[in-house]
Amino acid sequence: MTVTAHPLIAKEFCAILLMMPWCSSARLMIRSDMKFLPTWGSGRLSIEHQRLGRQTMPHSVFISYVFEERPYKDKVASWIEGLRLGSNVVVTYERADVRQQGEQEIRNHLRPLIQGCAAVFVLVGDTSHSRKWIDYEVSVARSLHKIVIPIRIPGTRGGLPREIQNEHEVVFEPNAIANALRDRLR
Secondary structure, three states: OOEOOOHHHHHHHHHHHHHHHOOOOOEEEEEEOOEEEEEEEEOOOOEEOOOOEEOOOOEEEEEEEHHHHHHHHHHHHHHHHOOOOOOOOOEEEEOOOOOOHHHHHHHHHHHHHHHOEEEEEEEEEHHHOOOOHHHHHHHHHHHHEEEEEEEOOOOOOOOOOHHOOOOOOOOEHHHHHHHHHHHHOO
């Protein structure tokens, strides 16, 4: 099967596929002419990471945040969707509220999202360092050798989560975030 799409649609398509549990053994190749070539094999969903002329394949970014700081997550997501962090960055975050289904369901929901991303942005506010689910998301990201980038929410003073205390904080500004992501993806 081959599907042709506009580059912006291609990014959204990749982000959606990264979140689909039924794609656990699928791979998707996107050619320079923006034709999607799904292939199946062993392992989790991956996007073949290759240079396409002047474009590179999308990098999915998971955003870890405290629910009360959702407006900041929305702002970062809008920067990504508006291509302010680069034309090859797509956003991933939990879109379903599974909290009422218990802790194991939350873990089952979050792990594949983090597993399918290239990097994790941790929005650091006043209480991020003491939040169980922020710690879990960072721990999963570290165990999967993902890039973790702490981003300081303006006007907050809380510490970094334990596992990333030695990481350099990035200012809550699109150019600073884009530069940090680009530098760490190299």
